[in-house]
Every structure is written in structure tokens, then in C-alpha cells.
Amino acid sequence: MAVPGGLRNVIGTVAGRRRSRVVVVGAHYDTKDLPGFVGANDGAAGVAVLTQLARTLRPRTIPSTVVFIAFDGEESPAGAEGEGFERTGLRGSKAAAPLYRGARAMILLDFVGERGLRIPREDFSDARLWRKLQAAARRVGVGKVFPSGTQGAILDDHVPFIRQGVPAIDLIDFDYRCFHKPCDDLSQISERSLDATGETVLELLPTL
Numbered sequence: 001m002a003v004p005g006g007l008r009n010v011i012g013t014v015a016g017r018r019r020s021r022v023v024v025v026g027a028h029y030d031t032k033d034l035p036g037f038v039g040a041n042d043g044a045a046g047v048a049v050l051t052q053l054a055r056t057l058r059p060r061t062i063p064s065t066v067v068f069i070a071f072d073g074e075e076s077p078a079g080a081e082g083e084g085f086e087r088t089g090l091r092g093s094k095a096a097a098p099l100y101r102g103a104r105a106m107i108l109l110d111f112v113g114e115r116g117l118r119i120p121r122e123d124f125s126d127a128r129l130w131r132k133l134q135a136a137a138r139r140v141g142v143g144k145v146f147p148s149g150t151q152g153a154i155l156d157d158h159v160p161f162i163r164q165g166v167p168a169i170d171l172i173d174f175d176y177r178c179f180h181k182p183c184d185d186l187s188q189i190s191e192r193s194l195d196a197t198g199e200t201v202l203e204l205l206p207t208l
Contacts, residue, residue, distance in 0.1 A: 003095045007072035011096075014057045016065040023064045023208045024100050024166070025050055025201065026157055027109040028074030028092065036182040040189050043074075045113025046171075049198045053205075056198075062206040064104060069096055071157050086155050093157035097164045105129055105208050106161040106168035107201060111176050117145050117193035119173050123153035126167035133169060136203035142196040151175070171197060 001009040010029070027046030031039035038044075047070055054068045073091030100106070105126075112119070121130045130146075137146045151174055158168035178184040 001096065003072050003092050005073060005091060007091055009072055009092045009096055010070040012054050012068045014054060014066045014068070015059045016062050017060050018063055019065050021064045022067055022100060022103045023205065024067045024069060024096075024103050024106040024161065025053060025109070026069040026071055026093065026096075026106065028071040028157055030072050030075055030092075032075045032180055033077070034180060034182075037180065038182070038185045040185050041111050041113045041176060042179065042184055045111065045189060045194060046109035049109050049112055049194055049201070052198055053201060056202060057205070064205070064208050066205060067100065067103075071096065074157055086159075090155070090157055090160060093160045097160035097166070100161070101164040101166065103161070103166045106158055106166050107133075107204070108156060108158040108168065108170045108172075109197065109201070110156060110170060110172040111174060112171050112197040113189045113194050114173055114176055115188065115190040115193065117173050117190065117196060118175075119146050119171055120149045120151045122151055122156075122170040122172060122174075124159060124162060125169040126162075129167045129169050132207055133171075133200065133204055136207070137196075137200040140199045140203050142200060145193075145196045146200070171201075
């Protein structure tokens with residue numbers, strides 16, 4: 001899917017028993033334009049979980065069709081920071097959201113790979129959908145990863161979907177010391193955190 005500015009979203013679909021009933025799972029695959037920046041957690045971790053979910057989920061085994069979207073252009077262009085982020089960033093999700101305004105839910109995977117992962121509900125995230133996520137996490141034995149309480153509102157790729165009326169949640173541990181720093185590399189990544197995220201979302205999807 002073409003995105004303004006010469007960018008491109010990558011989209012894949014796993015059919016549910018009801019093809020017209022859609023859930024979106026997204027992550028951004030672009031990375032920050034900073035010298036030496038890798039983005040192992042800020043970008044790559046979410047895409048890794050998204051890709052494995054798409055490989056694992058079998059057609060027509062859950063009620064909803066799942067649309068997996070790897071967003072391009074989540075990060076703003078170099079030099080466009082601060083107050084200009086919402087205007088210049090989130091380019092892939094802003095292009096995709098109107099096409100899926102009828103979705104039952106949107107699940108965003110962002111900072112989900114760091115060691116000691118703890119993700120309280122982000123303030124923009126739909127409270128009812130978040131409770132379903134927490135219940136799914138408890139069923140697979142990782143409830144402590146999604147504690148009670150909230151973190152502040154974060155402008156992220158779920159926001160354009162919320163503005164289209166789609167219930168959406170952002171899985172993001174924003175208390176991350178390597179945010180937009182060169183240390184955001186594979187040394188920060190935990191297989192246990194990736195697995196906890198993936199198993200939780202896999203458990204959640206059949207309930208949507």
C-alpha cells in the first residue's frame with residue numbers, strides 16, 4: 001500500500017470465519033533517522049511479534065479476519081520533532097486508518113521487546129479492550145507484564161484509528177532508557193518479553 005512521501009505499508013491478511021469482521025494488528029517497520037540508531041525495540045520488536053503472529057495464525061480458526069499492517073513513516077522526518085510530530089509522523093497509519101474504519105479493534109505493537117517488560121494501559125487506549133488484553137495475559141501466565149494503572153497518552157500509530165472510531169490499544173513500555181539512543185540494539189531485547197507479548201495477543205484475537 002502506497003503512503004505519501006514515497007513510503008509503503010506492508011499488509012497481509014489471515015481470513016477469519018467471518019471475512020467482513022476485521023481486527024487490525026499493526027507495528028511500524030521504519031526507524032529513526034539518527035546516526036548509529038538501530039531501533040531494535042523501537043520498531044523491530046513489534047514487527048517481529050507481528051510477523052510471528054501472522055505465521056502462527058491459521059485461516060478460519062478465529063471469528064475475525066486479522067489484517068496485519070507493518071506501517072512505514074511512523075517516525076517523523078529528520079528535523080521535524082516536538083509539536084510537529086503528529087503532523088509529520090504517523091504517515092503509514094494515517095493512510096491506512098480510513099480504509100479500516102469499520103474494524104472491530106486495532107492492536108498496536110511498539111516497545112514490546114525490552115527486558116523486564118511492563119506495560120500499563122496507555123491513556124488513549126480503549127479501556128474495555130485493554131481489560132480483555134489483561135484477561136488474555138492472565139490466561140497465558142504473563143499477567144504481571146500488563147499491570148493495573150495507566151501511563152500517559154502517547155501519539156502513536158493507534159491514534160489515527162481512534163480518530164476513525166476504532167477501539168484501539170497501544171502496547172508500549174515507554175519507560176525505556178534507550179529511547180531514540182544508539183543503545184537501542186539487540187542487547188536490550190528479551191526473548192521472554194517478545195514471547196509474553198505474542199502469546200497474549202494470540203490469546204486475545206479469538207475473543208474479538
